[in-house]
Amino acid sequence: MPTRETDISTGNPALDDILGGGLTCNRIYLLDGHPGTGKTTVGIQFLLDGIARGERGLYVSLSETKNELHAIAHSHGWTLDGINIYELIDASDSLNAESQYTMFHPSEVELGETTKRMLQEVERLNPQRVVIDSLSELRLLAQNPLRYRRQILALKQFFVGRDCTAIFLDDKTSSDTDLQLQSIAHGVISLDRVPTDFGDERRRLRIIKYRGREFVGGWHDFHIERGGVKIFPRIATANDEMNGRKQPTLLKSGNESIDKLLGDGIAPGTSTLMxxxxxxGKSTCSTLFAATACARGERAVIFTFDETKSTLIARSTNLGMDLVQxxxxxKLEIIQVNPGDITPGQFAHMVRQSILPNQEGIPASIVIIDSLNGYLSSMPEERFLQIQMHELLNYLANCGVATFLIVAQHGMLGPTNQTPIDASYLSDNVVLFRYFEAAGEIRQAVSVVKKRDGRHERSIREFRMTNGEIIVGEPLYDFHGVLVGTPTYTGKPGDLLKNRGKDV
Incomplete structure (x- = not known):
């Protein structure tokens, strides 16, 4: 049996981390949320963890039957053996005319009787963990805020000194937020379910209050799946968990011309915007960095939002990169992401897990997100993207991971190219690709316009992907206006026609 002032687990390691180590034992906690947000599942996980530790658990149900609770547990692959379930649901004869009260208001009789039976069961079993589901039934019986608050205070005083940790569930069926109840509880966990315009709905939780304890604030995404509630903590919970890993040398692409443009390579822990x-050619160039890193014995991870895994593999194979091998x-992991089925918190969790050392103990040194346009589609509101990406890039930088962000601009040619979001200030390096027209041909150009941690070449070079090769040509000395997509040729006309179809 845990002693007073020690922590006990909620049964969910991620929630324990968010709470700063779990729940302070021998206190009462409020777990609130609208119907269907997962309160019952979290409560059962809490009791099952106690059973695994040899602690007695009691589930007091004021709204659901034993059969319903067993069905919920079965859907997660659990058994409730060892958990005491006490039903406090009105008897069937409450609908009979003879059972209706005439001299007393029903709340005066039913509330006192319900509370009395609940406390008698707690005294009889003397459990270490209790879940009461739900307080909305007591609120309805009390019928006025004063009686309800007094009843909750009485319950709190009852549990004090009993070496018992209690979680009260509340389904927010009252019209207003019950701040009085939150003020009584030692800690308050709120669950929420947010519908999205497209795709799966988003579930999230946050810690509203926890007395005497530092916790990770803000919203944390979660899913309800077989096996319980899977929480994806905000990335702030693990900013330093991989500090001190061995830093690799400059990351090279394996293409001498590209590396020369970038000042001999990309520094570890930096982010590069393509x-x-x-x-x-943005994705191809970043994939080249990943393939070259794998050839050096490092690991790389590619998150692809826009194209299928098979298309990425086929395109890379045509350019001499065997991603299958x-x-x-x-050494390489390709993860295809469906923006409609993922939340920002879940994606951040996937990235964190992907860079952890594999079975050989090798952590990932490169992460490619292809593309930010697809990542933007997974956001409920566009203004949150930069904050989410800033946290993610800071985390990866602390881990010494080089990140490549692919952004596709709207439009193909000319000065109308626009980006869905300005992420250039978040990135340490910016590599700019452009189409331009010359001698009746559509050509491609590449340049490095930003590198925070060192020198880089400032020339604009032609970029080609042909005959299984990635070719970076000579600087485009005879062109002016390539970056805006409307170049002017200042050289000799004969030279332009002579070089038609070749590298400039």
Whole structure:
């Protein structure tokens, strides 16, 4: 039996981390949320954890039957053996005319009787963990805030000194938020379910209050799946968990011209923005960095939002990158993401898990997010994207992971190219790709416009993907206006026609 002032687990390791180590034992807690947000599931997990530790648990149900609770447990693959379930549901004869009260208001009789039976059961079993589901039934019986608050205070005083940790569930059926109840509880956990315009709904939780304890504030996404509630804590919970890992040397692409543009390579722990219209070579160039890192014995992870895994593999194979062999060796992981079925918190959790050391003890050194346009689609509101991405990039930088962010601009040619979001200030390096027209041909150009941690080449070079190769040509000395997509040729006309179809 845990002693006073020690912590006990909620049965969910992620929730324990958010709470700063779990729940202070021998206190009462409020777990509130609208119907269907997962309160019952969290409560059962709490009791099951106690059973596993040899502690007696009691589930007091004021609204659900034993059969319903067993059905919920069965859906998660659990058994409630060992948990005492006490039903406090009105008897069937309450609908009979003979059972209706005439001299006393029903609340004066039913509330006192309900509370009395509940406390008698707690005294009889003397459990270490109790879940009361739900307080909305007591609120309805009390019928006025004063009686209800007094009843909750009486319950709190009853549990004090009993070496018992109690979680009260509340389904928020009252018209107003019950701040009085929150003020009585030692800690308050709130569950929420938010519908989205498209795709799956978003579930999230936050800690509203926890006396005497530092906790991770803000909203944390979660899913209800077989096996319980799976929580994806905000990335702030693990900013330093991988500090001190061995830092690799400069990351090179394996293409001498690209590395020269970038000042001999990308520094570990930096973020690189690949910016340009669709099809210009952004994903291919970043994949080249990943394949080269894997060839050096490092690990890389690619999150693809926009194209299928098979398309990425086929396109890379045509350019001499065997991603299948790299995957089979365990050095490369390609994760296809459906923006409609993922929340920002879940994606951040996926990234955190993907860079952890594999079975050989090798952590990932490169993460590619292809693309931010697809990531933006997973956000409920666009203004949150920069904050989410800022936290994620800071975390990856602390871990020494180089990140490549792919952003597809709207439009193909000319000065109308626009980005869905300005992420350039978040990135340490910015590589700009452009289409331009010359001698009746559509050509591609590449340049590095920003590198925070060192020198880089400032020339604009032609970029080609042809015959299974990635070719970076000579600087475009004879062109002016390539970056805006409307270049002017200042060289000799004969030279332009002579070089038609070749590298400039």
């Amino acid at each position: 910016l340009g219209p669709t099809g210009v 790299l995957e089979e060796s365990g």
